[in-house]
Amino acid sequence: MTPVVQLDAVSREFAGTAAVRELDLTVRRGEFTALLGPSGCGKTTTLRMIAGFLEPTAGRILLEGEDATRLPPERRNIGMVFQSYALFPHMTVEKNVAFGLKMRGIADGELRTRTGEALELVGLSHLAGRKPKQLSGGQQQRIALARAIAVRPSVLLLDEPLSNLDARLRIQMRQELARIQKETGLTAILVTHDQEEALELADSMVILDQGTVAQQGAPREVFRAPANRFVAEFLGYENFVELPDGRTVTIRPEHVEVLTPESTDSTPSDGTTVDAVLTAVRFRGTDCVVTAVSQGRTVLATSSDFELRSGRQVRVHLPAAHTIDLPRTKQELPTS
Ligand SMILES: Nc1ncnc2c1ncn2[C@@H]1O[C@H](COP(=O)(O)OP(=O)(O)OP(=O)(O)O)[C@@H](O)[C@H]1O
Numbered sequence: 001m002t003p004v005v006q007l008d009a010v011s012r013e014f015a016g017t018a019a020v021r022e023l024d025l026t027v028r029r030g031e032f033t034a035l036l037g038p039s040g041c042g043k044t045t046t047l048r049m050i051a052g053f054l055e056p057t058a059g060r061i062l063l064e065g066e067d068a069t070r071l072p073p074e075r076r077n078i079g080m081v082f083q084s085y086a087l088f089p090h091m092t093v094e095k096n097v098a099f100g101l102k103m104r105g106i107a108d109g110e111l112r113t114r115t116g117e118a119l120e121l122v123g124l125s126h127l128a129g130r131k132p133k134q135l136s137g138g139q140q141q142r143i144a145l146a147r148a149i150a151v152r153p154s155v156l157l158l159d160e161p162l163s164n165l166d167a168r169l170r171i172q173m174r175q176e177l178a179r180i181q182k183e184t185g186l187t188a189i190l191v192t193h194d195q196e197e198a199l200e201l202a203d204s205m206v207i208l209d210q211g212t213v214a215q216q217g218a219p220r221e222v223f224r225a226p227a228n229r230f231v232a233e234f235l236g237y238e239n240f241v242e243l244p245d246g247r248t249v250t251i252r253p254e255h256v257e258v259l260t261p262e263s264t265d266s267t268p269s270d271g272t273t274v275d276a277v278l279t280a281v282r283f284r285g286t287d288c289v290v291t292a293v294s295q296g297r298t299v300l301a302t303s304s305d306f307e308l309r310s311g312r313q314v315r316v317h318l319p320a321a322h323t324i325d326l327p328r329t330k331q332e333l334p335t336s
């Protein structure tokens, strides 16, 4: 099946500085792709190039298999929701939603039908006559979504569409997005900082690091097996341990076992066990978080052994089943 969107070694420079570097990306029909990464890593730049607001300095963009690298935005069948919503303040809700259809020269009857359908999809038909300033933030957000959907885009680009909403509304809108995507079979690329959002909505997750793909895969896979330290840190892994054999691994604190002579006198046969000293013990009610230091290496662990105290000699076990090997990223490799 021809991908809906394909980026082929796409780069974009601004005054000699690369914002996106040789980026490859494939989005298939009906797929929901989440684009994540730290501020400034090139997410918005990528979306703007796909939409045609920005030309790549190198590489190709294929839409539905056709080279669209130099095609103007209005000739690409793309819907975009901006972080700021960007509704036209002087137009009614209905006119806002109809705008893209009008631009595309859709005839009046069809235009009214599609506008009505889009408003219904976001549950705001009753507000068609209002102006944007008479709407709440969440309602404006839905209108921006309706406007993007009304043109029946082959791909919908969403640039942090939920980040201006409060926590409760965010979760509600997230569920709504999931429903709309299911109902319409929409293909979408969502930029988000929110890992939960990506986990809940996305079939595929792409993590960008300074304009290149650090890892791409199903969200569960990426969370379970981050490809390198950058991705692991971005996803909230805190333990980075260099093992005696030279490998660097990461492991969730809840998977690290703190062993004392009272808890066991045998050495686990799998994984790695090291002698360590506890330097901090923080009680959390149902368990405690301990910091163990072994030859300058720090390991965080959780334990339900409430006898643990700072200064205590222990052994720390990193079970093989839970340690994730982290190859070094290019940036971390020593330059020689
Ligand atoms: N018009 C521009 N002129 C010059 N530099 C730009 C321009 N647009 C973006 N950049 C730079 O390109 C890099 C990527 O910017 P981009 O907006 O794509 O980041 P982002 O991943 O969307 O970040 P955020 O999460 O903060 O929105 C940044 O270093 C930014 O300063």
Ligand SMILES: [Mg+2]
Pocket: 043, 044, 045
């Ligand atoms: Mg951005």
